[in-house]
Amino acid sequence: MKLLTNKDIRQFFHHIMVIIILALFFCLFLSQMVIHDFKTEVFTYNYKVAGYLLKHGINPSYISSAFVEPKTEEEILAGKDFLDTLGYGVDMNNRLFSDGNMLLRKYRIYFISFVAMFGALIISVFFLYFKRQHNTIEKANTAMNAFMAGDATIRIDSNEEGSLYKxxxxxxxxxxxxxxxxxxxxxxxxxxxxxxxxxxxxxxxxxxxxxxxxxxxxxxxxxxxxxxxxxxxxxxxxxxxxxxxxxxxxxxxxxTGTIILNKREADVSLLVQKLAYSFETRGSQEQKSIILNGPNHVALYCDVNWIMEAIGNIVKNALDHMEEGGKVEISWEETPVLIKITIKDNGKGIHPEDIHHIFKRFYRSRFSQDIQGIGLGLSLAKSIVEAHNGTITVDSTLGKGSLFTLDFLKLTNM
Incomplete structure (x- = not known):
């Protein structure tokens, strides 16, 4: 039974069963006492009758026959009719039957005492059970009130088994x-x-x-x-x-997670080709080149527009920080676990003091000569990559350029 999975209820039933078993043993003992006392009363009465008859000269053989020999129905009826004429019968008031009345009073006291004791035990078990339940619920109520008052760390003890603790x-x-x-x-x-x-x-x-x-x-x-x-x-x-x-x-x-990414399998080579084409005019005007290097048919499960914006922001950042004749190399590869995209440039590089801060919103290096930037491009790129369950890292040498690495797990159901 599911009810008995509750430890308190199980203990409660155990106590009740113990009390019932004790009551049964007490009833057996009491019934044995009743039989013994009844026999004692019957034989005492017979002793009185036999002694009275002997004292008044009745032949012992007649007395012996009266107690030992079986009685006929006729004899029983005759005796009953005789005693009825004396008012001595089963309907006689108990107070007139002194020995029986004393026995009755004795066992009434026994039974009342037994019922009182049994009831007290049952009530005690119920009291202790409900008192424990009450204390447990009060503790839970106190914990809940503390939580409602602002204590976010409070918890109700639920380490024991049972429905209440569930x-x-x-x-x-x-x-x-x-x-x-x-x-x-x-x-x-x-x-x-x-x-x-x-x-x-x-x-x-x-x-x-x-x-x-x-x-x-x-x-x-x-x-x-x-x-x-x-x-x-x-x-x-x-x-x-x-x-x-x-x-x-x-x-x-x-x-805030309010954007639903429209993910699908996209060919990385086609994606970066389209991206490079969007920078073609600027590259030509500033005499800067974008080089693509990677195999065909590498599939990345992503939202194409957002991934293009992330890579585009990194490429734009690279173009902003390099001189004429500089180049940006976008490479990609597929491993058994990852899709890796790297954006490498031979620009001015990132000062060691800035390397740990470049993804922060509105971060502007005191060493940067770029007065047009607003410090959001790399922060946005990082947010986009992480929204695709990817990671972005950077390695840079001052005066030699930077290398941004984007890693994405090869899971088509992310």
Missing amino acids: LFASINSMTTSLNAHFEREKYTKDFLKNMIADISHQLKTPLAALKMYNEIIKDESGNEETVKKFITKTENALERMEILIQSLLKIAKLD
Whole structure:
């Protein structure tokens, strides 16, 4: 029975069974006493009758026959009729039958005492059982109140077996789940708070510039060359703001898990060829080259658009930090476990002081000469790769270039 899996209920039934067995033994003992006392009373009465008859001269042989020989129905009826005339029968008041009345009173006291003792034991077992259950529930209630008051570490003791402790284990699981939910909510609030602070901080500069450009354009409205110059500056500032906002929104969506990745098997070689083509014009203008190196038909399970953006941000970062004649090499390979994509450049490299910070949002190196960057490209790339359950690492030598490595597990159902 599932009910008996509860330790307290099992102990409760054990105690009840012990009490019932003791009661049965006591009843057997009491019944034996009743029989013994009844026999004693009957024989005492017979002794009295025989002694009385002997004292009054009745022949002993008649007395012996009266006690030993079997009686006929006629003799029994005759004796009954005679005693009835004397008022001596089974309907006689017990108080007139002194010996029987004393025996009855004696055993009434025995039975009342037995029932009282048996009842007290049963009540004690019930009391102890429900007291323990009450204490257990009160402890659980105290723990729950502490949790509701803000103590997220509190848990109800659920190490024992039984239905009640299964309930406590379920409550503990629920509190753990609620804790995780609270932590996610706290993370989301902190994330939004930081995001708003970042956006506010980053927009201050271009907004101030736009305000200044607008004032200059109004003041120099008659100077076509100046107006044209600051309109171009305004367009650049607006473009910078758009890139900033779009990047922040993408990172926010990735970090909060609100983006559903449209994953499918994609040929890595075709993916990087398309990516290289998008940088072809810039490479030609700046005399920088992009080299592709890897086998055909290497399948990566991913969201193509997002992966292209991640690799594209790394390539753009490389192009931003290299001189004319520089090159970026994108390579890929397949191992029994991983799909590995590397982006190597021969640019300026990353200062050792910056190597552990380049994936941080808005991080700008004090050694960087790039005044246009906003410090979100590599952070966004990292978020995209991690959203695909991948990893991104960097190795760099100052003055010789950098190597970014993207590793993805070969699992088609991730």
